[in-house]
Amino acid sequence: DAKTTQPTSMDCAEGRAANLPCNHSTISGNEYVYWYRQIHSQGPQYIIHGLKNNETNEMASLIITEDRKSSTLILPHATLRDTAVYYCIVRSMQGGSEKLVFGKGTKLTVNP
C-alpha cells in the first residue's frame, strides 16, 4: 500500500507556482521521496527525488520538512502542459528490483 497522502485534486493558474503537498509521516530514515507525474494517456515520468535536503532540477523543486514527515513539489511557473496526475512515492534505495508503489496522486489542472 502507498505510504503517502496527497490531495485528490488541485488547480493552478498558468504562469503561477504550483505547490503540491505530500504527507509521509511514517517515512523511515533510509527512504527517499520520489515524485513522478503522468500526463493523460502517457506513461509516468520521473520528476525529482530527495532524502532530506531540498532539491532542484530543470523541472521542479522539492522541499522536504526538517522532520521529513511531509514534502512539497514546486513547479515554479506552471504551464498548460503541466496538467497531469502527480504521484509522491517513498522508497528505500535498496535494490533495483524493488517496486514503486503508486498511490492515487494529485490531479493538477493548470488553467489559462
Next chain:
Amino acid sequence: DVKVTQSSRYLVKRTGEKVFLECVQDMDHENMFWYRQDPGLGLRLIYFSYDVKMKEKGDIPEGYSVSREKKERFSLILESASTNQTSMYLCASLSDRSPGTQYFGPGTRLLVL
C-alpha cells in the same frame, strides 16, 4: 535521454488469442517491469526482471508470462487473452545505479473483445 519503446500504442484482440507485448530500452538498464493501469486501481506490477533470463512475479501475475532473452527487451505474454485483461499496459526500466528512477514507455492500450 533514456528511451523505452513499446511495440504498439493500441491493440485489439479477441478472447482466447495469444498476445505479445514488446518493450525495448536503449540504456543498458538491468531491471525492467511490466505494469497494468486501470481506473481506480492505479498501477499494479505484473512481473519484473532484474537480469537476462531472470523474472519475478509482481502483485498480479495470473494470466501472464514474460520473457527476457536479451537485456534490452522484455516481453509480456497473455497466453489466452480474456476480457478482464483489457487495460493500459506500461513497461519501465531502471538502472541499479539509480534505484527508484524508473523510465516508462508510452503504454499499450489493449482491448480484448
